[in-house]
Structure formats: C-alpha cells, structure tokens
Amino acid sequence: MKKGFSLLTSIILxxxxxxxxxxxxxxxxxxxxxxxxxxxFVFFLWLYFMILHTGNVSKYRRMLLVASAILFVPSFVALIxxxxxxxxxxxxxxLKTEVPFCHIVxxxxxxxxxxxxxxIFPARLTGHFASLYSMLGIWLMATLVIGRGWCSWICFFGGxxxxxxxxxxxxxxxxxxxxxKVRFFxxxxxxxxxxxxxxxxxxxxxxWLCPFKLITEYEQPVNLSTYIAMIIFVLTFFxxxxxxxxxxxxxxxxxxxxxxxxxxxxxxxxxxxxxxxxTEKCTQxxxxxxxxxxxxxxxxxxxxxxxxxxxxxxxxxxxxxxxxNGAANYEFAICKTPKEKFWIKWLNKISxxxxxxxxILMKVIxxxxxILSPYALLTFSAFTFGMVICSGFGTGTIHRLLNLILKGSxxxx
Amino acid sequence: MKSVxxxxxxxxxxxxxxxxxxxxxxxxxxxxxxxxVLHLKIxxxxxxxxxxxxxxxxxxxxxGEGGLTYPMHPDFKGKGYLDIIRYNVYKPVINAPWSExxxxxxxxxxxxxxxxxxxxxxxxxxxxxxxIDLDGKKGGSTETLNPxxxxxxxxxxxPWDFMVHIDGYHKFGKLVSFDKTIxxxxxVYSIPERKTIYARxxxxxxxxxxxxxxxxxxxxxxxxxxxxxxxxxxxYDSYSMGNFMPVKYKSGLRNGGGAKSSLTPKVYDYIPPEGxxxxxxxxxxxxxxxxxxxxxxxxxxxxCIKKESLINIEEYKKLSQKEIECEQASAxxxxxxxxxxxxxxxxxxxxxxGRYDEAEKIFNSLLAENPxxxxxxxxxxxxxxxxxxxxxTIQAIKYVKEAYNYLDKAVKFAKKNDELITAxxxxxxxxxxxxxxxxxxxxxxxxxFLNAVTLLEQIGWKDQKLIVDCYLNVAICYENAxxxxxxxxxxxxxxxxxxxxxxxxxxxxxxxxxxxQK
Numbered sequence: 001m002k003k004g005f006s007l008l009t010s011i012i013l014x015x016x017x018x019x020x021x022x023x024x025x026x027x028x029x030x031x032x033x034x035x036x037x038x039x040x041f042v043f044f045l046w047l048y049f050m051i052l053h054t055g056n057v058s059k060y061r062r063m064l065l066v067a068s069a070i071l072f073v074p075s076f077v078a079l080i081x082x083x084x085x086x087x088x089x090x091x092x093x094x095l096k097t098e099v100p101f102c103h104i105v106x107x108x109x110x111x112x113x114x115x116x117x118x119x120i121f122p123a124r125l126t127g128h129f130a131s132l133y134s135m136l137g138i139w140l141m142a143t144l145v146i147g148r149g150w151c152s153w154i155c156f157f158g159g160x161x162x163x164x165x166x167x168x169x170x171x172x173x174x175x176x177x178x179x180x181k182v183r184f185f186x187x188x189x190x191x192x193x194x195x196x197x198x199x200x201x202x203x204x205x206x207x208w209l210c211p212f213k214l215i216t217e218y219e220q221p222v223n224l225s226t227y228i229a230m231i232i233f234v235l236t237f238f239x240x241x242x243x244x245x246x247x248x249x250x251x252x253x254x255x256x257x258x259x260x261x262x263x264x265x266x267x268x269x270x271x272x273x274x275x276x277x278x279t280e281k282c283t284q285x286x287x288x289x290x291x292x293x294x295x296x297x298x299x300x301x302x303x304x305x306x307x308x309x310x311x312x313x314x315x316x317x318x319x320x321x322x323x324x325n326g327a328a329n330y331e332f333a334i335c336k337t338p339k340e341k342f343w344i345k346w347l348n349k350i351s352x353x354x355x356x357x358x359x360i361l362m363k364v365i366x367x368x369x370x371i372l373s374p375y376a377l378l379t380f381s382a383f384t385f386g387m388v389i390c391s392g393f394g395t396g397t398i399h400r401l402l403n404l405i406l407k408g409s410x411x412x413x
Numbered sequence: 414m415k416s417v418x419x420x421x422x423x424x425x426x427x428x429x430x431x432x433x434x435x436x437x438x439x440x441x442x443x444x445x446x447x448x449x450v451l452h453l454k455i456x457x458x459x460x461x462x463x464x465x466x467x468x469x470x471x472x473x474x475x476x477g478e479g480g481l482t483y484p485m486h487p488d489f490k491g492k493g494y495l496d497i498i499r500y501n502v503y504k505p506v507i508n509a510p511w512s513e514x515x516x517x518x519x520x521x522x523x524x525x526x527x528x529x530x531x532x533x534x535x536x537x538x539x540x541x542x543x544x545i546d547l548d549g550k551k552g553g554s555t556e557t558l559n560p561x562x563x564x565x566x567x568x569x570x571x572p573w574d575f576m577v578h579i580d581g582y583h584k585f586g587k588l589v590s591f592d593k594t595i596x597x598x599x600x601v602y603s604i605p606e607r608k609t610i611y612a613r614x615x616x617x618x619x620x621x622x623x624x625x626x627x628x629x630x631x632x633x634x635x636x637x638x639x640x641x642x643x644x645x646x647x648x649y650d651s652y653s654m655g656n657f658m659p660v661k662y663k664s665g666l667r668n669g670g671g672a673k674s675s676l677t678p679k680v681y682d683y684i685p686p687e688g689x690x691x692x693x694x695x696x697x698x699x700x701x702x703x704x705x706x707x708x709x710x711x712x713x714x715x716x717c718i719k720k721e722s723l724i725n726i727e728e729y730k731k732l733s734q735k736e737i738e739c740e741q742a743s744a745x746x747x748x749x750x751x752x753x754x755x756x757x758x759x760x761x762x763x764x765x766x767g768r769y770d771e772a773e774k775i776f777n778s779l780l781a782e783n784p785x786x787x788x789x790x791x792x793x794x795x796x797x798x799x800x801x802x803x804x805x806t807i808q809a810i811k812y813v814k815e816a817y818n819y820l821d822k823a824v825k826f827a828k829k830n831d832e833l834i835t836a837x838x839x840x841x842x843x844x845x846x847x848x849x850x851x852x853x854x855x856x857x858x859x860x861x862f863l864n865a866v867t868l869l870e871q872i873g874w875k876d877q878k879l880i881v882d883c884y885l886n887v888a889i890c891y892e893n894a895x896x897x898x899x900x901x902x903x904x905x906x907x908x909x910x911x912x913x914x915x916x917x918x919x920x921x922x923x924x925x926x927x928x929x930q931k
Contacts, residue, residue: 020434023438023810027811030814091511091513091602094511112456113451121456122455122459125895137443137447145429332419336415337419340416377426381426381429388434388437
C-alpha cells in the first residue's frame with residue numbers, strides 16, 4: 001500500500017484546501033446554514049487529511065463520492081419542491097427551457113450543435129448552478145485536469161454504484177478478467193445514443209435509458225411511451241446501480257452503461273495525469289486486477305508489463321491502495337517521475353549531517369518533494385472539484401435536516 | 414534535465430490546482446467568454462418553435478377606444494390584467510420533442526399583469542381573440558365570429574379565415590373557421606412569472622395542416638406568403654357573447670365602464686399595425702350609419718423593419734453622469750439649509766452628496782443610540798456593501814454578509830411606510846449591484862423595488878422620478894437574474910413614462926428600447 005505523506009506535508013496541503021473549503025462552504029452562509037457549513041467543513045477537511053496522511057486514497061475518495069451521492073438527492077428534491085415544481089417534469093418546464101443541465105447529456109449535444117447549431121436539451125443557458133454554460137465550463141476544466149477521474153471524484157451519480165459495489169466483502173458473481181469486454185459496452189451505448197439523438201434531435205439517453213431519472217427529474221408519465229420509459233428507468237437503476245454492483249463488486253453502471261463515462265475515457269487523452277504501474281516494482285500478484293472496480297486493469301496488462309491501465313481507468317486509486325509494493329501510482333501525463341531528483345540528492349547529503357537546522361531542512365525538502373508529486377497534485381485538484389460540487393448539496397441537506405429538527409420543516413421556503 | 418522538466422511540470426500543475434476554485438468564483442466571466450465563442454442556442458422546438466414575428470404594444474393602453482375602465486369587482490383592483498405588451502407568432506413545429514403535441518403552431522401573449530382566482534391556467538381576467546387571414550382577399554369574413562362580441566368589423570382586404578379563442582377557464586382554447594366547418598383544439602399554457610400565455614394550435618387535423626400550412630411560408634417575394642392577424646383582449650365574462658364582457662358608460666360589478674357609445678368596442682387592448690393608433694381605430698365607429706369600428710391586421714412573416722438607433726448612446730451616458738453630479742451638487746447645497754440637529758436628515762444628505770465617510774460616522778452614532786433605527790440600518794447596509802467594491806474577494810463577501818445584516822434589520826424594524834420604502838430601496842440597490850453568480854440576490858432585489866413602488870403609489874408619492882427609477886431597477890435586477898421577459902416588461906414600463914431621467918434614457922438606449930426608425 002502507498003505510504004502516506006509526512007505530517008508536515010499533510011498539514012500544509014490540508015491548510016491550502018481548507019481555505020478553499022472555507023470559501024465555498026462557510027463564508028457565504030449565515031445562521032443555521034453556517035452551522036451546516038461548518039459541519040461540512042470539518043468533514044471535508046478530515047477526508048482530505050486522511051487521503052494524504054494514510055495514503056489510502058480510494059477509501060476516503062469513496063467516502064466523498066458516496067456522501068455526494070447521498071446528500072445530493074434530498075437537497076435536489078427539496079429545491080424542486082421549493083420552486084413549486086415536482087419531480088415529474090411538466091411540459092411547461094420544458095417550454096420554459098429551464099431544466100437543470102446534467103453532465104451526462106454533454107456527449108449527445110455535440111454533433112447536433114456542430115451540424116445544426118442547436119442544443120437538443122431544454123436547459124437554461126446561464127444564471128443557475130446547473131445551467132448549460134456553467135456545466136460546460138466545469139466539465140472543460142475537470143476534463144483537462146483529471147479526465148475520466150470525473151467518474152471517481154465528481155459524479156454524484158457514480159457515488160451510488162461505487163458505494164453499493166463495496167457493501168459486500170466478496171463478489172457473489174465473479175466476472176473473470178477475461179470477460180472484461182463488458183467494460184467496453186458503454187462505448188456501444190455512447191455511439192448508439194449519439195447517433196439516435198442526432199437523428200431524433202432529442203437526448204435519447206435521458207428520454208429512455210438513464211437509470212438516475214429515479215432520483216432526478218423525469219418526463220411525467222402521461223402516455224404509453226412515458227410509462228414504458230419509467231419502467232426502463234426503474235429496471236436499469238435497480239439492475240445496474242444496485243443489484244449488479246452488489247453482486248460483482250464492480251461499478252457496473254459506470255463501467256458498462258454510462259455513455260458519459262465512455263466519452264470521458266476518450267477525453268482522458270487531454271488529462272494532465274495518468275495512472276502508471278511501475279513494472280520493476282510489480283510482482284504480478286494481480287490484487288489490483290481483482291480490486292479494480294472498472295476492470296481497467298487486466299491480467300494481460302500486468303503480465304505483459306504494459307505499465308498502464310486501459311483508457312477506462314477512472315483514477316479511483318483502488319490499485320494504489322491494494323498494491324503491497326507501491327508499484328501503482330499517479331504520474332504526470334507529459335513527463336515521468338525521474339529516478340533521481342536533484343533535491344533528493346541534496347536530501348541524501350543533508351541526512352548525513354547532524355544539527356537541528358539540517359533536520360528542519362530535511363523535513364522541508366521531503367515536504368517539497370511530496371507536495372510536487374503527482375499523487376498530491378491530482379488528489380488536491382480532484383478533491384477540490386469534488387468538494388465544490390458536493391458543497392452546495394451537502395450544506396443544503398444538512399441545513400434542511402437541522403431545520404427539520406429545530407423548526408419542523410425540511411423545506412426552507 | 415529530467416528533474417528540471419519534472420519540476421517545471423509540477424509547478425505548472427500547482428498553479429492549475431489553485432486556479433480551479435477561480436473557475437467557480439469567476440464562472441460568469443467564463444460563461445460570458447464561452448458564449449462569445451459558442452453562441453449556444455437551445456433547440457427552439459422545445460419552446461414552441463422559432464419566432465417568425467414579434468409585436469410590442471404600448472404598456473398601459475388597456476383603455477380600448479380611450480377611457481375604458483375595468484369592472485368594479487374587487488378582483489380587478491390591480492392594473493394591467495387586460496394589457497397585452499407583446500405578441501409572438503412562431504414557426505409551426507412538426508414532431509416536437511418532449512411535448513404533449515407533436516405538431517402545432519404556437520402564438521404567445523405577454524401581459525402587463527396576470528392574476529388568477531382558481532382557474533385552470535393561472536389567469537382569469539383576459540379573454541383573447543386572434544383572427545387570422547391566411548390568403549388575403551380570397552375568402553373569409555369581415556364580421557366577428559359571434560355577433561355582438563367585440564363590436565368591430567374587419568378590413569375588407571383581409572377578411573379572416575380562422576379565429577383563435579383563449580381564456581383561463583377552459584382547459585383548451587378553440588380554433589374555428591369563419592364558416593364554422595372546422596373546429597380544432599388549442600392547447601393553452603401560462604407562465605405567471607413571465608406573465609405570458611402560450612397557445613398551441615394543434616395540427617392533428619390534416620385539413621387544418623394543409624390549410625394552415627399554406628400560410629406558413631414567410632419569405633419574399635413581396636406580398637406573398639404572409640398571414641394577417643387581428644389581436645384583441647377583452648374582459649372575460651362567461652355569460653356574454655364570445656365571452657367579451659360588455660362595456661357601458663359606468664362600470665359595474667359585471668361590466669366595464671367608460672364607453673362613449675353603444676358601438677364602443679368591448680376591446681380593452683388591441684395591437685394596431687405599425688403607424689396606426691389604437692384609440693383612433695377603436696373609436697372609428699359610425700353611430701349614424703351604425704357601423705362598427707374598422708380594424709386592421711398585423712402582417713406576420715414580413716421581415717422586421719430594422720430600427721437602427723440613431724441615438725448617440727455616448728451622449729446619453731454623458732448626460733447621465735452629469736445628472737448624477739448635479740444631484741450631488743444640489744444635495745450639498747441642501748446641506749447648508751438642513752438643521753444640524755436633525756442628524757438623520759444630515760446623514761441622508763451626506764449620502765446623496767456622495768460624502769460617504771461623513772454619512773457613515775453619523776449613522777454609526779445613530780445606531781449606537783438606537784440599534785433599531787431604520788434609516789440608519791438601511792443606509793449603513795448600503796455603505797458597508799459599497800466597501801466590497803475595492804476589497805479582496807473574501808473581504809468583499811464578508812462586507813456583503815454584514816451589509817445584509819443591517820438591511821434585513823431595517824426591513825424588520827420598519828413600522829412606517831416611508832421607513833419601509835427607504836429599507837426596500839437600499840436593500841434592492843445592494844442586491845442589484847452585487848455579483849449575481851456569487852450571491853443570487855437579483856430576484857429579491859426586484860421584489861424589494863416592486864414593494865417600494867407599491868408603497869410609493871399607496872402614499873401618493875408625487876415625484877415620478879423615484880417611481881421610474883424603481884421600475885428601472887426592477888428591470889435591471891430581472892436582467893441580472895437572466896429573467897429577460899420580465900426585464901423587458903419593466904423596461905417597457907419605464908419607457909411609457911412621459912418624463913424620465915437621463916440615467917433611465919441611457920439604460921433604455923443601451924438596450925435598444927429607444928430608437929429612431931431609419
């Protein structure tokens with residue numbers, strides 16, 4: 001397992017991220033909302049410190065994602081009802097073109113925009129956290145920084161099957177790594193929904209396939225086609241998000257069904273970070289293969305010493321957590337970690353000397369080295385994204401819970 | 414060398430990591446930049462199709478021939494319920510996505526005000542009739558569908574072929590042909606916050622599709638392929654002919670008033686074609702010959718005449734700045750006359766004169782004497798919020814938080830109308846001027862200014878300038894909140910006042926509301 005960072009490094013980085021957390025979660029709040037903000041502040045700070053200090057990125061990252069998933073639903077539903085709407089999207093809401101924009105729609109809007117200069121989703125363009133331009137801006141930035149890491153650090157839908165996939169200690173249904181072609185099924189879904197959406201000029205995935213319609217807005221069931229769609233949503237949610245992840249210990253929905261995941265795998269070429277396997281340290285024990293939740297690491301990849309997972313890797317850090325030799329780690333995309341860094345050479349020279357100053361200097365150099373490592377920078381960046389996305393809903397849900405306890409109402413308006 | 418490259422990469426990514434929160438904080442700048450590059454447009458079929466023609470009508474002209482008044486029933490206490498300010502005609506949509514109806518032709522009507530008492534569609538006062546001529550002189554009628562409904566007659570050059578009826582009480586409106594051989598449903602939606610009614614003429618009937626389809630082309634050559642629309646708004650009455658409530662000399666519980674003749678059209682608002690006047694048209698009836706007023710249609714489908722502004726916007730900007738300087742100068746003169754014993758008045762004058770430090774000192778001392786002093790809380794809130802402009806992001810947020818503490822207290826403790834007006838105006842001003850993406854207070858700001866206007870009108874405030882400024886600020890707040898239709902209503906409202914400030918003129922000119930036609 002990866003060794004955690006030194007206490008000094010962990011404190012420095014946690015302090016920096018603490019400023020971000022304070023700004024987004026506490027600063028703009030007052031009253032009961034501020035109390036909720038401080039609760040989320042402590043939670044986020046603790047999570048990040050543990051990622052750094054224990055080296056167990058996957059466990060604490062999963063806590064962030066699962067918290068995001070669980071806290072999103074009550075807050076989103078409450079917001080809908082406070083705006084006087086219901087979960088069933090009425091035709092008036094569509095006419096208004098103010099439907100909250102979801103990132104999963106991004107792949108299907110590109111071709112119609114290029115060909116016809118229109119967006120085939122009735123979203124509001126600006127002026128809302130879930131407006132089209134806001135989501136596009138966040139997506140662009142996140143894609144450049146962490147690529148498909150979106151699925152493991154940001155996507156609050158992914159938190160569902162990530163959390164459920166870890167409920168059982170052993171898989172009931174084993175998917176042999178030789179059957180890992182299932183992880184490419186979502187590419188087929190991507191191609192299908194892109195062209196079907198282009199043909200119909202509607203977001204086909206949202207209309208017919210998205211399992212998360214059960215926890216977000218859905219087209220009101222008023223006729224046969226909308227009732228059929230409702231049945232499909234229920235089946236895909238329980239099948240792909242609950243049952244199969246529980247049985248297989250794999251993120252089945254994200255791995256084999258989500259078209260956005262497939263899209264991000266392709267976009268991941270632009271990301272600043274990669275996951276790498278150090279083939280010299282790797283003993284081919286295959287623990288990473290069995291633990292990888294998206295089957296991005298296979299027996300062939302390890303045995304053939306390819307040194308990197310397939311493009312479907314979501315940078316979740318599960319392999320980093322289980323590798324006993326520290327062979328798996330994050331790397332910069334454009335340059336490998338050199339075998340010898342000149343500041344480590346200084347460190348080695350200084351370690352031979354005595355004295356308080358030299359001891360302090362050693363700690364500073366170690367902290368410098370750790371802060372500039374890909375592990376630190378990726379986790380800092382990815383955690384910032386995940387924290388900002390979760391902060392609004394997280395604080396909102398805690399605020400509403402406190403309001404329910406003290407004032408008897410979950411709704412704020 | 415490898416170490417240096419590694420170091421350089423790492424430091425670059427440190428910078429990127431620190432930029433991530435900035436993308437959220439400055440997201441409105443980023444979205445503005447993205448908009449300039451991408452020019453995203455939502456598929457218009459979701460909202461009813463592309464707009465072929467859009468007609469603005471004067472705000473406050475819900476007086477028919479001139480002088481018509483609303484019924485005396487308490488439900489008509491407000492204003493603008495029968496005042497149409499915009500009429501949009503859309504391109505027909507075939508195979509609409511995510512819609513109850515796949516094929517339809519949409520019309521929309523924006524009113525100055527919308528109110529409802531337990532009706533199907535959240536509006537209760539107006540009945541709207543649109544008479545459509547599709548084919549010029551070829552066929553149709555020059556009389557209203559129901560005799561004695563609107564009390565108008567139509568231009569012989571454009572006899573109507575179809576009539577659309579919309580009211581708030583029935584789930585569906587109606588489309589009826591002049592000979593009553595075709596009758597089709599019209600689906601009605603309303604969006605109260607936009608004060609807009611949408612009517613979708615269903616194109617399920619093949620005959621209607623064919624007939625209406627003939628009128629849809631809207632490109633030149635000259636004179637070909639246009640449709641002609643007569644748009645009337647009356648007061649809904651379930652018992653009257655065509656549901657148009659009668660109008661008499663004096664208004665009663667079940668009739669409007671102000672009619673000059675028995676031939677006065679029962680129409681409160683009508684959109685005249687360009688260059689014509691509603692009053693003149695609706696009063697063109699002939700009592701001797703017993704002829705109703707002759708009405709003329711709007712031409713739908715003609716490309717809009719480009720009204721390019723010949724106004725020099727920079728001139729208006731300079732005038733607006735000069736106006737502010739004059740106000741500050743006259744406030745300073747007022748200071749000499751104001752008794753120094755009246756600390757509150759002195760502080761307000763300092764505030765208007767732009768001498769904020771002195772104003773703040775006095776307000777602080779007033780708050781020390783009485784923490785519930787309403788004007789002191791209100792102005793103190795504004796003064797604290799002003800400090801945010803020249804401070805760091807985190808400090809600015811703290812200032813705004815502190816400002817709202819004072820402003821909310823001012824509203825809470827206000828007992829008299831004038832105190833409440835001061836509190837609303839100050840809080841609204843702060844809400845209008847802080848970044849919407851960070852605080853999302855613009856909608857509340859609009860609400861505060863509207864409350865201020867209501868109170869000003871209640872107390873019979875004589876200075877129109879303050880009322881106009883409040884309406885202008887309502888419009889700007891809605892614009893900041895991206896509620897463009899609502900903003901438009903209030904910009905039009907400001908424009909309707911006869912005498913507006915240079916600042917108001919500048920804001921209207923900037924947005925293209927003031928123009929001289931080429």
